[in-house]
Amino acid sequence: MTGDAQTPALPLHLRAAILLRLLAIQGVWNYETMLGNGIAFAMEPALRRLPGGRQGEAYRTAMARHSGYFNAHPYLAAVAVGALIRAELDGVPAAQIDRFRTAAPGPLGSVGDRLIWAGWLPLCSSLALLAYGLGAGPLAVVLLFLLTYNFVHLGLRIWGLHAGWTQGLRVAQALANPLLRQGPAHVARATALVAGVALPVAAHALIGPGRVLLGSVLAAVAAGATLVTLLHGRFEGWRLATLALATFVLYTMVR
């Protein structure tokens, strides 16, 4: 088992190369191997350090093993990549590595989905909408969104690779970090509050001279949101909106 007190250093240039490849980990995402090829692609610069280099048996065996099926949240896949690199370079038995590859996807997927896709992304989006509603210009809104979002995005990838590398196959402990366990609930509450403020403020700014119609707009929003919520699971809101806009455009043309 890897993850002892004496963690070997992962050279900075190698770390940078792996991080760059992690950004493209979903480059050939497909329904059969999912992230599989991307995991091998991200690990490849480090696996060249195995005995015999790129022509060695160890390199070839590792590349073949890691290009098989794997699924995880793309940002937290960095945790698995770090742990698997450490395991391969430490010569951990193949059976142990395979067990890790089977066990890791579930937690790495669910934590990432709740923390990022259902939490941090809508929170940053709502912050940017609020900034627009309060009168911020294009540059300020775009920078606010990108800097806020990517602070956590890039931070998570860098932390994940580091945690995986230092703790090896025992990296599951890192996922017990309070930030990852309790963070999604706190982020969801913050998203609820900020989005609640942002939606009316941004809509108010978007309507512009049409603010005289605010009462009608509010009634339509309440009715529309209720309809979309009731139809959840059967119709997506954006598809209903496409139909509604098509009908509206046709109506204005033929009336």
Add this chain to the structure above:
Amino acid sequence: MGGDILFYVPLAVLGAVLGLDVVSFPQAMISRPIVASTLAGGLIGQPVRGLTMGVLLEFFALESLPFGASRYPEWGSAAVVGGSLFAAIPDGSAGAMSVAAFAALVTASIGSSSMVFLRRWNAIWARGQQRRIARGSGSAVVALQLAGLSADLIRGGVLTLVALVVFSPLNRAIVGTFSMSPVISRAVVVAVASAVGLAAIWKVVRTTAGARWWLAAGVGAGFIIAGTL
């Protein structure tokens, strides 16, 4: 917006890069409508109008979160189409926002199908390389990854170009015949987008204990703030 296809090429390149960001590289969310549409508007000298369309489309995008294998709209290319169409029409024109939003939503839907097609195609490529990969060929793994990235880049570019070629003349034609006041037409599209955005936030936060009260408090505060602006 000009009718010359060369005029659309810079926008298609932008659509390609932003379409790539959705899944393949680097997922930094430059493909979110609030960014992508603003960039498209900026590219044709109207960043504020690009931002306006970006905010509208962001309401829709709140609903579609890129969970793993799920099927979701491709907003990168779509927001370039919507932002540039809206930015190309003079401020105050009736129907400009409705038509641009409709074009963006249709492009996002086609983009979603094109991503599914690409994912299936990626699997075919992967099967074609399976023998080399099973032998542990690093070059096969890298080549496969680069092929997928290149295909996604081309997918986004072609999608944006075709959507602009189709929707630009339609945009001008429809806006020219729009028979409703600009005030009402804008209010309708904002109401539709806000309804989708509010439902999306409810869907995201409803399972978290106490979050519905935070949402209610936020909406209340939002109305008070909006009333003072």
